[in-house]
Structures are given as C-alpha cells and as structure tokens.
Amino acid sequence: xxxxxRGDPGGECQPVEHTADMGLRCKAPTLExxxxxxxxxxxxxxxxxxxxxxxxxxxxxxxxxxxxxxxxGWLEELLYIWESKRILLSKFTVTSVEPRSLEGEVAGEVYDxxxxxxxxxxxxxxxxxLQIEHKGDGWEVQVIFDL
Amino acid sequence: xSDALKLKKIDDYTWEIPKTxxxxxxxxxxxxxxxxxxxxxxxxxxxxxxVAHLQGxxxxxxxxxxxxxxxxxxxxxxxxxxxxxxGVISPGGVGYDINCGCRVLxxxxxxxxxxxxxxxxxxxLYAGVPCGVGSSGAISKLSVGDLKKLLRAxxxxxxxxxxxxxxxxxxxxxKGALEMADPDALSERAxxxxxxxxxxxxxxxxxxxxxxxxxxxxxxxxxxxGLEEGQITVMIHSGSRGLGYQVCDDSLKxxxxxxxxxxxxxPDRQLACAPVESPEGRRYLGAMSAAANYAWANRQIMxxxxxxxxxxxxxxxxxxxxxxxVYDVCHNIAKIERHKVEGEEKTLCVHRKGATRAxxxxxxxxxxxxKGVGQPVxxxxxxxxxxxxxxxxxxxxxxxxxxxxxxxxxMMSRTKAIKRSKGRNIDRELEQQGIVVKARGRKTLAEEMPxxxxxxxxxxxxMHAAGICRKVVRIRPLGVVKG
Numbered sequence: 228x229x230x231x232x233r234g235d236p237g238g239e240c241q242p243v244e245h246t247a248d249m250g251l252r253c254k255a256p257t258l259e260x261x262x263x264x265x266x267x268x269x270x271x272x273x274x275x276x277x278x279x280x281x282x283x284x285x286x287x288x289x290x291x292x293x294x295x296x297x298x299x300g301w302l303e304e305l306l307y308i309w310e311s312k313r314i315l316l317s318k319f320t321v322t323s324v325e326p327r328s329l330e331g332e333v334a335g336e337v338y339d340x341x342x343x344x345x346x347x348x349x350x351x352x353x354x355x356x357l358q359i360e361h362k363g364d365g366w367e368v369q370v371i372f373d374l
Numbered sequence: 375x376s377d378a379l380k381l382k383k384i385d386d387y388t389w390e391i392p393k394t395x396x397x398x399x400x401x402x403x404x405x406x407x408x409x410x411x412x413x414x415x416x417x418x419x420x421x422x423x424x425v426a427h428l429q430g431x432x433x434x435x436x437x438x439x440x441x442x443x444x445x446x447x448x449x450x451x452x453x454x455x456x457x458x459x460x461g462v463i464s465p466g467g468v469g470y471d472i473n474c475g476c477r478v479l480x481x482x483x484x485x486x487x488x489x490x491x492x493x494x495x496x497x498x499l500y501a502g503v504p505c506g507v508g509s510s511g512a513i514s515k516l517s518v519g520d521l522k523k524l525l526r527a528x529x530x531x532x533x534x535x536x537x538x539x540x541x542x543x544x545x546x547x548x549k550g551a552l553e554m555a556d557p558d559a560l561s562e563r564a565x566x567x568x569x570x571x572x573x574x575x576x577x578x579x580x581x582x583x584x585x586x587x588x589x590x591x592x593x594x595x596x597x598x599x600g601l602e603e604g605q606i607t608v609m610i611h612s613g614s615r616g617l618g619y620q621v622c623d624d625s626l627k628x629x630x631x632x633x634x635x636x637x638x639x640x641p642d643r644q645l646a647c648a649p650v651e652s653p654e655g656r657r658y659l660g661a662m663s664a665a666a667n668y669a670w671a672n673r674q675i676m677x678x679x680x681x682x683x684x685x686x687x688x689x690x691x692x693x694x695x696x697x698x699x700v701y702d703v704c705h706n707i708a709k710i711e712r713h714k715v716e717g718e719e720k721t722l723c724v725h726r727k728g729a730t731r732a733x734x735x736x737x738x739x740x741x742x743x744x745k746g747v748g749q750p751v752x753x754x755x756x757x758x759x760x761x762x763x764x765x766x767x768x769x770x771x772x773x774x775x776x777x778x779x780x781x782x783x784x785m786m787s788r789t790k791a792i793k794r795s796k797g798r799n800i801d802r803e804l805e806q807q808g809i810v811v812k813a814r815g816r817k818t819l820a821e822e823m824p825x826x827x828x829x830x831x832x833x834x835x836x837m838h839a840a841g842i843c844r845k846v847v848r849i850r851p852l853g854v855v856k857g
Contacts, residue, residue: 244787244789245443246787247442247443292630295643310567313508338508344815345506345507345508345814346815347507347577347818351619351622353445354630355446
C-alpha cells in the first residue's frame, strides 16, 4: 500500500492477511469516504496508481437491498468498468451513500501496457465476514477479495 | 477457534469435528498430523463447521488435505446435499472461478528431446497462449449468438471450430459440456465479459506447465492413461475467467433474497443458497453449467494454442509431437450425482470447491478407455515441486462423494510470500533447479513461490493412504508459464 498524500480523502486501508486471497480493512470518517477508500485500496492491488492519469470519468449510480450489498456492488461495478472498458481507475468520488443507493464518479485511463504495470487480477469482492460498522466517530469495513 | 476445537481421531488420516450447535452433520478432515495443524491454524476449521449448517447436507462437511481458508466454503471443501430433502445449492460452494480445473496432456517427446530447448519452448508457449491480468484476444471476439452456442456445447464448440479433436471430448469430465447449461440465465454483463476471453489463461495460480514423468507408481494404470517414465507432459490450469466471476456475483445477489424467502439459516453471507429444487436453485444450476462449459471450451482452445506453440518451438510436425489429452477435470463445481447415503441411493448436489471428482473403476461416468482402471485425478503442485496423476478408488464413492484433493493447497498468504521473497530472485532460484519460468508479473511469481504451498507429496500420500485415490505417476516441472 502506498502512503497517503495530499488530496486523498481522510480514510486509510490496511491489508488483511488471508491464506488464499487478500483482504482490506478500511476506516474513514464518513460512509462516502469509506467507499472511496476501499475502492482505492482495491485498485492498488490491481496496479500501481501513481502511473494512472484520471482523465476519463465514468459516473456511477447504484441501488441495492442493503448497505453490505451496496458496498460489494460498488466494488464489483468498478471491477466491471476495468474489465469491460479496460479503464484503470485511480480517482474515486462518492457524493452520497444512502443505505440502499449510491451516487458517484470514478476516473482513470485506458490501460497502456507501455506505462502501466498490472499486479494482480481480482476476481471479485466477497461477502465473507463482511461487516460495515459505525465505530466511534467513523466507519470501518473488512472485505476479502477473491484473487 | 483452534483452542476450542475438539477433534476426534478416526484413524491416522481421518479426523472428525463433532456436531455442535447448528451443525446438521459432523465435519471430516483428511490429513496427517502435520497437515492437520496447518488446517486447524487457518480459519479453515470454522468454515468446515459453517458448511455443516447448510440445509439438506448429508454425512459430513468434508475438507481435503490441501484445504485452507477460503470464503464461504474452505478451499478443498466437499459437501453433498439431498435434493429431495430441500437440499441447497450455494454459489459460495463453487466459487467465482466456476469450473476452474486442470488438464494433463501427454506427448510423444522424451526428456532428451526438450531439455536443451526449454527457454525457447517456454517463450513460445508464453507468446502463443494469452496470459496475465484481464488477458484477452486468443481468438476473434465472439458475437453473443456464437458465445451462447459455446455456452451450450462447451469443449465440443471448440472442437467444431478447429481446436483439437473429437477424441479429446471423451477424455474430458462430462465430455466437456453439462447438459443443464442455460445461456439465457446469464446477465448481459456476464456475456459481455465472456466474449473476448475464451482461450486465455488469466493470472494468479493459473499456469501452463511442461513437465516430465519422473516416477511411475502403478504401471498398469499409467499404461492405461498413456503415461510412462521420461515422457514429456503439458498441464493447463485455468477456469471460466470474467464470465464465471460475473455469474457467481449475479447469483449471490439472487441467493441473498432466497435465504430470506426460504427461511434458511446460514452462518456466513457468502454461503447464500437456495434449495436445488427452487426457481433460484435451478436458474443458478443453468447459469453455473453454462459457465462450466465456457471453462471447458477455454481449456480446449488453450490446448490447441499450446500445440501450435510447441510445433513452432520444436520445428516438429503435430504427428511427431503427438500431443493428446489424458484427462480434464474441474475442481470448482456443483454436480447432481447419485450416491449411497446410509445404504440408500440418493440424488445429491455435490459441491466441490477446490476438490476433484475421483470416480472408481466401472463407474458409468468414467470414460470408456479408463473404465477398467478408474478416473484420472489430476493434482497440480506448486511450480517448483511436482504434480501427480492419481486414479479414483471405491473408497472415494463410499466416503467422500467420489471426491479427492485438487492440489498442494496454499499455506502462506500472498502478503507473507511477497515479504519472504524480498531480495530474492525466484525465477533464478527455479532455474537453478532446472525449471524455466516466464511470468507476466513479477509479483505473481513471488506470490506463487513454492514455499507458499503445502507439500504436495504429503497431501497426495494422505489421499493414497486413506484409499480415496491412488498414486499413478509423479511429474516434475521443467518449464512454467504464469499469468
């Protein structure tokens, strides 16, 4: 994981050890920040974000039955954008998270094998042990990815 | 978990987790004392217990000796649910990479034919079979209509379109196509993800490997499989790529609703499920079968691409190369099968999540050429150690729903493997052992280093000693392509 920089939202992500796969434990002051933080953590597993210019934007609007499904749906949506449009994402903006809906915008650039080094393929974000919790003055989540 | 876990020793290779709380059946672990420690240390034991809660599960929630912590089911988990008793099917018992599996190819080459040319061979395989994160473009992008034909016909579609021969199908589990496939049960997204990825390896633990048969344990069975000492083999490990991941993801959403609708109690959301005999269950079976067929077509096409790459590298004709399929097995699947439970024949939904079918001699689903000896069980190890071809035995039918282990099984997290590889040159280390490796990403190489895996010899020895499957040959790696 790279160190936080100016302009990053106030969240932080730590890798979680998993025998077969990989997980992230993320904390952020707001739910929106939590979703952004997890998305950034996920793309840092896929590629080095330093090399990705956020020139191409894609709006994201989602609905789900509950907050956990919304969270997994958000990450899956971004994996789908990457795989179907070949856009590596590096900027994640979530403008609102209601328990059953999300609005936001993500940005990145089309994968260029000359400039971008891919690291790992993430097959999916799983529901295994997934819990989104409001703790103290912020939000926390642990998510396990299938690699 | 491990402190509170009480295990009952059945024999030297079989352990039971007694039924407690909401478990409907006990857990059963196949392991020796050393492997057992690594299974119990992992969160794997809790996942064996969780699976034992599934509605309709019969006999045991089983973990193979290569078992380790997964998501939902443990990797290396097997569970059979009784279809007529409301038994459930769970996408979490199959995984995202539906019909991730393995095929072993025999050649007419001897070790001496390739040993000075491995660099060239591996480079040619690397160039000829697309691999790596999000790899695509092995064949022209398919129209949705053609993709749906592929999803119905599986490996047969590949053969019809010039990749391999009809005799390959006979040596593929289910002849390379599940009849229950329903391409119309797939979302537009799943279809879109599948159009451009057929014939590609992917990344992670997927690989294309050239090896040599270094030891024969059972010469009669080896002869029936067309394998002998000193012979060169090719092994392909891959699955259903993005199409399969999307089918699993789409189905999990539906299954979350089904859990409420059918009042099912599950200890982990990733085990979301529905009765097999429900609209949700049947739809998942149709979609999962279509994704499984995609994986068989994928491996069939890669086999043909590998043959072309080898012909180029060796300057040999296909006849001289003599590439032929020994067998293709899936190790992430749910199947409707007949098994005896407490002396009574039952229709079960057998989930194999990181486990291989291991049918014995005489079973109707064992292909004709192997009917007298049993089904080949393919057990790939890590890239520096070795792999096994085993053969299914009656004990598997009696004890493990006709299932055996599927590999060495990870024991080290990817993060730990990367830390452990710092300052080392994994490809150089393998080269010193006589193994040429070419990987799309250096990180993959570190994550997949041999130390990250359990001892495949120990894993297979447990299966052999427990009588579930028997060792036939051991294959030593010579050249490996990783994504």
